[in-house]
Amino acid sequence: MHKMPAMLTVPPKVSFKAQMYQAREAAILASACRLLGEKAFDLMTMDDVANAVGIAKASLYKHFGSKEALCTAAMVQMLGRVQTYLASLPAQTPALEKLHALLRWSLEQLLGNQMPLLPGRHSGLRAVLMANQDYRAGLRALSEQIGAWITEAQAQGLIDPGLPLVVVQYTLYARACDPALCLLKEGGQYSDAEIVELVLRTCFDGLVAR
Amino acid sequence: MHKMPAMLTVPPKVSFKAQMYQAREAAILASACRLLGEKAFDLMTMDDVANAVGIAKASLYKHFGSKEALCTAAMVQMLGRVQTYLASLPAQTPALEKLHALLRWSLEQLLGNQMPLLPGRHSGLRAVLMANQDYRAGLRALSEQIGAWITEAQAQGLIDPGLPLVVVQYTLYARACDPALCLLKEGGQYSDAEIVELVLRTCFDGLVAR
DNA sequence: GTCTATATTTAGATAGAC
DNA sequence: GTCTATCTAAATATAGAC
Numbered sequence: 362m363h364k365m366p367a368m369l370t371v372p373p374k375v376s377f378k379a380q381m382y383q384a385r386e387a388a389i390l391a392s393a394c395r396l397l398g399e400k401a402f403d404l405m406t407m408d409d410v411a412n413a414v415g416i417a418k419a420s421l422y423k424h425f426g427s428k429e430a431l432c433t434a435a436m437v438q439m440l441g442r443v444q445t446y447l448a449s450l451p452a453q454t455p456a457l458e459k460l461h462a463l464l465r466w467s468l469e470q471l472l473g474n475q476m477p478l479l480p481g482r483h484s485g486l487r488a489v490l491m492a493n494q495d496y497r498a499g500l501r502a503l504s505e506q507i508g509a510w511i512t513e514a515q516a517q518g519l520i521d522p523g524l525p526l527v528v529v530q531y532t533l534y535a536r537a538c539d540p541a542l543c544l545l546k547e548g549g550q551y552s553d554a555e556i557v558e559l560v561l562r563t564c565f566d567g568l569v570a571r
Numbered sequence: 572m573h574k575m576p577a578m579l580t581v582p583p584k585v586s587f588k589a590q591m592y593q594a595r596e597a598a599i600l601a602s603a604c605r606l607l608g609e610k611a612f613d614l615m616t617m618d619d620v621a622n623a624v625g626i627a628k629a630s631l632y633k634h635f636g637s638k639e640a641l642c643t644a645a646m647v648q649m650l651g652r653v654q655t656y657l658a659s660l661p662a663q664t665p666a667l668e669k670l671h672a673l674l675r676w677s678l679e680q681l682l683g684n685q686m687p688l689l690p691g692r693h694s695g696l697r698a699v700l701m702a703n704q705d706y707r708a709g710l711r712a713l714s715e716q717i718g719a720w721i722t723e724a725q726a727q728g729l730i731d732p733g734l735p736l737v738v739v740q741y742t743l744y745a746r747a748c749d750p751a752l753c754l755l756k757e758g759g760q761y762s763d764a765e766i767v768e769l770v771l772r773t774c775f776d777g778l779v780a781r
Numbered sequence: 782g783t784c785t786a787t788a789t790t791t792a793g794a795t796a797g798a799c
Numbered sequence: 800g801t802c803t804a805t806c807t808a809a810a811t812a813t814a815g816a817c
Binding site for chain 2: 399400454457479481485510521525528529531532533534538539540543548559562564566568569570
Binding site: 422 | 790791792793794795
């Protein structure tokens with residue numbers, strides 16, 4: 362039995378294999394995103410990921426060379442997702458509404474047990490991410506986009522012009538990994554949608570009465 | 572050479588030993604507080620603590636039976652400290668000012684690299700703390716104290732009465748471990764005092780212009 | 782009670798069969 | 800490329816001398 366001509370049989374087969382490979386890689390990333398939403402980077406193990414995906418741990422390392430590489434890829438993907446979402450907003454949307462939409466999107470991710478847009482205060486992941494060029498580039502692009510909207514909203518007198526730009530930026534970033542969300546969700550007293558609106562309100566309007 | 576009469580030499584000596592023991596225990600707790608301000612519970616090692624105090628790791632375990640016990644004790648001590656501070660506020664201080672003072676105190680702790688008043692979103696410490704009766708009791712007492720002030724400020728129309736009590740509470744709690752502080756401090760653009768005032772302002776007044 | 786040295790456990794990463 | 804089995808490093812905790 363000799364081999365079939367390669368051109369007739371192989372092209373669809375390698376395509377299929379490549380598809381399977383990419384599908385598996387996507388599944389790994391998805392599991393990592395979910396697990397990083399449930400526990401911190403340092404508490405998530407590669408065994409967790411392997412079990413969640415349903416493959417052997419060694420197979421993970423054929424896709425990602427290290428835990429850091431996997432989680433970095435997951436975070437970069439997340440940055441890309443938020444940028445895709447932001448790009449999908451109608452161009453004529455007012456700047457302040459875009460900021461609302463951004464924060465709402467981030468909070469919905471958190472409540473859906475997805476990984477936060479930014480790593481928390483002292484996550485071991487932070488140093489790793491900041492050493493990664495792709496991540497830094499994505500974060501810078503996002504920051505500039507948000508910064509432009511903030512400046513616009515300040516010029517319109519909708520965001521307090523007395524607040525320095527970075528303060529507004531970091532305040533929004535911090536809300537994207539806000540522990541108050543978890544506490545409210547654990548309380549079980551409010552629906553996810555109510556929690557999102559309450560946190561949005563405390564962020565933009567503050568605690569004091571108007 | 573026979574022993575001296577015990578009553579003449581021992582009483583001061585055991586007292587001195589006890590003092591040394593307690594001083595060492597205080598030093599261990601202080602180091603733990605500082606290290607927990609610099610890194611997360613899961614990243615802090617008992618070797619870190621031992622090195623910081625300048626004693627052997629095994630000696631730590633003569634004072635605290637486990638890493639969890641040590642950090643729980645540190646957190647309970649922290650709760651006690653904030654309660655002492657709150658009790659020191661003049662009785663006639665308006666409720667809203669007391670809330671300001673509480674948050675300011677918490678932020679100053681963070682900026683001084685002290686452990687946060689509450690563990691972060693997914694710290695491995697949280698489950699341990701919540702299993703500890705002393706901690707739960709301290710946290711409950713603090714919550715009730717704060718809750719009373721919030722309710723009072725709402726009745727005076729100073730805190731938005733439309734916000735549920737728990738939302739205000741959790742919003743304040745979340746600010747006590749806010750990553751925005753770290754980001755602003757790393758930026759090096761503002762003094763600690765400025766950072767505290769900026770974060771207080773965004774928390775109480777929100778981002779939008781008045 | 783403090784130290785040095787060590788036991789134990791866990792998780793990141795790899796070797797080698799298929 | 801995926802699996803089972805294993806190596807290695809690090810961190811919690813302890814044993815035993817002094």
